[in-house]
Amino acid sequence: MTDLAKLPVTVITGFLGSGKTTLIRNLMQNPGGKRLAVIVNEFGDVGVDGDILKSCAIPECPAENILELANGCICCTVADDFIPTIEALMALDPRPDHILIETSGLALPKPLLKAFDWPDIRSRITVDGVIALADAEAVAAGRFAPNVAAVDAQRAADDSIDHETPLSEVFEDQISCADIILLTKPDLAGPEGVAKAKALIATELPRPLPVIEVAEGVVDPRIILGLEAAAEDDMEARPSHHDDHDDHEHDDFESIVVEIPDQEDPAALVAAIEGLARDHNILRVKGYVAIAGKPMRLLVQAVGARVRHQYDRPWRDGEVRQGRLVVIAEHDDINPEMIHAALGSTLTAAAE
Template sequence: MNDLTKLPVTVITGFLGSGKTTLIRHLMQNPQGRRLAVIVNEFGDVGVDGDILKSCAIPDCPEENILELANGCICCTVADDFIPTIESLMALDPRPDHILIETSGLALPKPLLKAFDWPDIRSRITVDGVIALADAEAVAAGRFAPDVARVDAQRLADDSLDHETPLSEVFEDQISCADIVLLTKPDLAGAEGIEKARAVIADEAPRPLPVVEVAEGAVDPRVILGLGAAAEDDMDARPSHHDGADDHEHDDFDSVVIELDEVEDVPALVARIETLAKTRNILRVKGYVAVSGKPMRLLVQAVGARVRHQFDRPWGPNEPRRTRLVVIAEHDDIDAQAIRAALVG
C-alpha cells in the first residue's frame, strides 16, 4: 500500500483557546468534496468541544463520524483508545476521505505522531500534516510562563539551568512539530501584536514555517489539507523538549468540573470567571450554563480572563438543566473548593 492509498490524517494542535474547534467547524462546513471524520481529545471529564462539533454535523461529516476521547491524552492511551478509534472510523461505510484530530490544548504533538508508527495502522494511514494554532495576542504578550519576570531572573542567576515553564514547553513543542502555523484572533492583537507574534514563532521554529493569519477559523481548506507531509516519517525534523524520554507527563496540569445551579445573572458569572483567572492563574474555563428563564443553554469559553459566551442550542426535553464548567490550570493552582466558591460568588 503506497501513500496515495493511505487515509490522510491532519493533527490540529494549539494552546488552550487558540481556536481549534472553530477551525474544525469551518472545515466541516467547507469540506470541498471530502467526507470528513473528526477525533476530539478533551482534557478533563466533560466533553465540550465534541458536543459543539456534533451540533454542526452535515452530510459530509455526519455525527457518527465525530468521536470524542476524554480519557486523557490519546498518545498515552494508544492501545486502549487511539487504535480502536482510528479503526472504527476506517470501518465506516462509506469510509472517510480525511480524518481531523483535535488535540487537547495541553497536548504534546510529537508523542501522538509516534502513535502512527504502530504496525496495526502505519500501513493504512498517514499524517498529512500538523497544523499549529497560535493566539496572536497571547503569543505577543508572552503568556507562556505564570511569572515571566521571575523566570528571566532565575535564568540570569544561573544560565546553566533550564527554567522554562511547562506552558512554554507546550507552546514550543507545538510550533516545532508543525507544518504550518495559523495565527488566530489577529483583530485582538493588532498590527504590532501580529508582527511580534510572528517574530516569536520564527524564533521558536526549528525550520522556516508558513504563518497564516486566520480570523474565526476561516481558512481555505486547500491551505491546510492535502499537504502530503507524511509527518510520521519526518520525526527528526520535529524536535521536542521530551526527545529521548520514555514518556511524557501531564501532571503539570489538572482540571476540575464545577456543577452549579441555574444562573440568574450572566454578566456577574462572567465577571467571576475573569476574577478567578486573574487571582488563581486559571488557564481555561469551558462548559455550559443553565440560565434561569432561558430555553437555550449558554456556551462559555474562557481563555485566561478573556470570556466569550453565546446561546448555542435549546435544552433537550429530557436533558437536565444544569451548569457544568471545566476549569483547567497548572496542578498547584487547582483547588476545587476555592474555585467553586469563587464561581458561586
C-alpha cells in the same frame, strides 16, 4: 481514494482556546469536496468541543463520523483508545476521505505522531500534516514566555536549573511539530500585536514555516488539507523538549468540573470567571450553564480573563438542566475549594 491508499490524517494542535474547534467546524462546513471524520481529544471529562462539532454535522461529516475521547491523552492510551477509534472510523461505510484529530490544548503533538507507527495502522494511514494554532493576542502578550528577569537571576545563581515554564514548553513543542502555523484571533491582537506574535514565533521555530492569519477559523481547506507531509516519517525535523524521554507527563496541568445551578444573570457569571482568571491564574474555563427562565443552553468559553458566551441550543426533553464548567490551570494553581468559593461568591453556591 482506492482501498489500498493510505488514509490521510491531519493533526490540529494548539494551546487552550486557540480556536481549534472553530477551525474544525468551518472545515466540516467547507470540506473542499472531502468526506471528513473527526476525533476530538479533550482535557477534562465534559465533552464541550465534541458536542459543539456534532451540532454542526452535515452529510459530508455526519455525527457518526465525530468521535470523542475525553479526559485522557490519546498518545498515552494508544492500544486502548486511539487505535480502536481510528479503526472504527476506517470501517465506516462510506469510508472517510480524510480524518481530522483535534488534540487537547495541553497535548504534545510529537508523541501522537509516534502513535502512527503502531503496527496495526501504520500501513493504512499517514499524517498528511500537523497544523498548529497560535492565539496572536496571547503570544504577543508573552503568555507563553518564561519570566526573563527571574530566569536571569536564577541562572546567575545556578546555571544547571531548567528555567522553561510548562506553558512555554507546550507552546514550543506545538509549533515546532507543525507544517503550517495558523495565527488566530488577529482582530483581537491588532496589527502591532500580530507583528509581535509573528516575530516571537519566528524565534522559536526550528525551521522556516508558513504563518497564516486566520480569523474565526475561516481558511481555504486547500491550504491545510492535502499537504502530503508524511509527518510520521519526518520526526527528526520536529524537535521536542521531551525527545530524551520515552513518555511524557501531564502533571503540570489539572482540571476540575464545577457543577452550578441555574443562573439569573449571564453577566454575573462572566464577571466571576474573569475574576477567577485574574486572581488565580486560571487558563481555561468552558462548559454549559442553565439560565433561569431561558429554554436555551448557554455555552461558555473562556481563555484567561477573555470570556465568550452564547446560547447554542435548547435544552432537550429529558435532559438535566445542569450547569457544568471545566476549569483548567497549572497544577499549583488548581485549588478546588478556592475555585468553588470564587464562583460561589458571585453566583449561587456551586455543587461540591
